[in-house]
Amino acid sequence: xxxxxxxxxxxxILKVGCGACHTIPGVRWPRGKAAPALDGMSGRALIAxxxxxxxxLLAMFIRNxxxxxxxTTMPEMPLTEQESRDIxxxxxxxxx
Amino acid sequence: xxxxxxxxIIDPAGPYAGPISTLTWALFAMAALVLVVVIAAMWVxxxxxxxxxxxxxxxxxIWIGGIAFPVLVLTILLYxxxxxxxxxxxxxxxxxxxxxxxxxxxxxxxAYLDDRxxxxxxxxxxxHIPVGKPVVLELESADVIHxxxxxxxxGKLDMIPGRLNMKVIQANEPGVFGGQCAEFCxxxxxxxxxxxxxxxxxxxxxxxxxxxSPRGATGARPAVAGAELFQSAGCAACHRxxxxxxxxxxxxxxxxxxxxxxxxxxxxxxxRGTMMGWIANSQAIKPGxxxxxxxxxxxxELTELxxxxxxxx
Numbered sequence: 001x002x003x004x005x006x007x008x009x010x011x012x013i014l015k016v017g018c019g020a021c022h023t024i025p026g027v028r029w030p031r032g033k034a035a036p037a038l039d040g041m042s043g044r045a046l047i048a049x050x051x052x053x054x055x056x057l058l059a060m061f062i063r064n065x066x067x068x069x070x071x072t073t074m075p076e077m078p079l080t081e082q083e084s085r086d087i088x089x090x091x092x093x094x095x096x
Numbered sequence: 097x098x099x100x101x102x103x104x105i106i107d108p109a110g111p112y113a114g115p116i117s118t119l120t121w122a123l124f125a126m127a128a129l130v131l132v133v134v135i136a137a138m139w140v141x142x143x144x145x146x147x148x149x150x151x152x153x154x155x156x157x158i159w160i161g162g163i164a165f166p167v168l169v170l171t172i173l174l175y176x177x178x179x180x181x182x183x184x185x186x187x188x189x190x191x192x193x194x195x196x197x198x199x200x201x202x203x204x205x206x207a208y209l210d211d212r213x214x215x216x217x218x219x220x221x222x223x224h225i226p227v228g229k230p231v232v233l234e235l236e237s238a239d240v241i242h243x244x245x246x247x248x249x250x251g252k253l254d255m256i257p258g259r260l261n262m263k264v265i266q267a268n269e270p271g272v273f274g275g276q277c278a279e280f281c282x283x284x285x286x287x288x289x290x291x292x293x294x295x296x297x298x299x300x301x302x303x304x305x306x307x308x309s310p311r312g313a314t315g316a317r318p319a320v321a322g323a324e325l326f327q328s329a330g331c332a333a334c335h336r337x338x339x340x341x342x343x344x345x346x347x348x349x350x351x352x353x354x355x356x357x358x359x360x361x362x363x364x365x366x367x368r369g370t371m372m373g374w375i376a377n378s379q380a381i382k383p384g385x386x387x388x389x390x391x392x393x394x395x396x397e398l399t400e401l402x403x404x405x406x407x408x409x
Contacts, residue, residue: 033380
């Protein structure tokens with residue numbers, strides 16, 4: 001992803017605590033089980049089973065999931081647009 | 097990472113931590129000096145000329161290096177250490193702010209006391225203090241031995257069942273200071289964190305006044321669906337929210353949980369996502385903690401509960 005940085009993405013993941021719900025490759029703790037594990041994101045066709053898996057859409061979903069999938073349980077997260085793009089980059093690069 | 101956690105251990109931010117750090121560095125420097133001398137002597141013993149070796153094995157060296165030098169160094173260090181740490185002893189005057197902190201498996205119960213030592217504000221896992229004033233902590237335990245440790249503000253002190261141990265802390269600057277239980281207390285001991293938040297005095301007064309005022313006066317209105325669920329799903333059996341029917345005392349008080357900076361005892365940031373994840377399955381996050389997973393709740397219900405808890409300020 002242009003202008004996104006996977007290392008910063010990992011810091012953002014730790015800062016907001018994505019691991020409270022998701023088991024994420026490369027994140028040793030926490031390894032939450034409330035929501036799907038986030039490995040292999042680069043190979044998936046759909047995000048949350050309904051949104052096309054494209055980088056900008058994944059970043060948008062990470063920041064504000066209900067705006068793309070109104071009935072999802074995942075809440076809006078306290079992330080900037082840049083942070084959400086960094087996290088998307090991390091999931092694509094590290095997750096497979 | 098979480099602000100202030102894990103806590104840096106040699107980075108003092110108050111008068112009850114400063115001397116300990118100074119002493120740590122002094123001991124480290126002295127030990128390094130002694131190590132250099134010992135290694136030099138070993139080098140001579142192994143590779144030195146015969147005459148040097150003979151001198152090294154002589155009586156003079158044993159008297160000087162084996163007796164005089166250690167006696168001198170240890171005496172200096174003892175005097176230095178005792179003088180330095182004298183300022184750590186504090187006689188409680190009686191008009192300091194007092195807080196009772198109770199170690200529980202695996203979190204901290206916090207009660208702010210009034211001038212007659214009655215608890216007036218209940219909270220958990222987080223302590224708010226004014227900058228520049230000594231705060232007296234009454235440390236006790238509800239179950240096993242824990243140890244209270246906020247390295248940037250003070251040394252460790254054990255929390256022992258049946259005893260009340262007193263500790264004074266003070267922060268010289270506003271900030272967030274991480275803490276950690278320092279005595280193994282069972283399963284998730286390593287995930288028993290704590291934070292101290294030091295505020296400028298006016299800001300601190302405002303915060304305490306807001307917490308002392310009757311519930312609702314701060315403008316926070318409960319999310320009604322979540323309020324009912326909090327009762328019917330069983331949360332209220334273990335958690336208390338002042339001004340409601342939730343009176344449980346087994347788990348952390350949630351009266352001000354919406355303002356808390358962390359969840360799960362100082363280990364997760366507090367936002368809607370982490371709150372929902374914690375409620376749904378805290379066992380995946382902090383294995384062995386005493387809150388069961390609530391896997392019977394739907395996504396909508398988790399959201400309602402999180403919205404309700406966010407409003408508890």
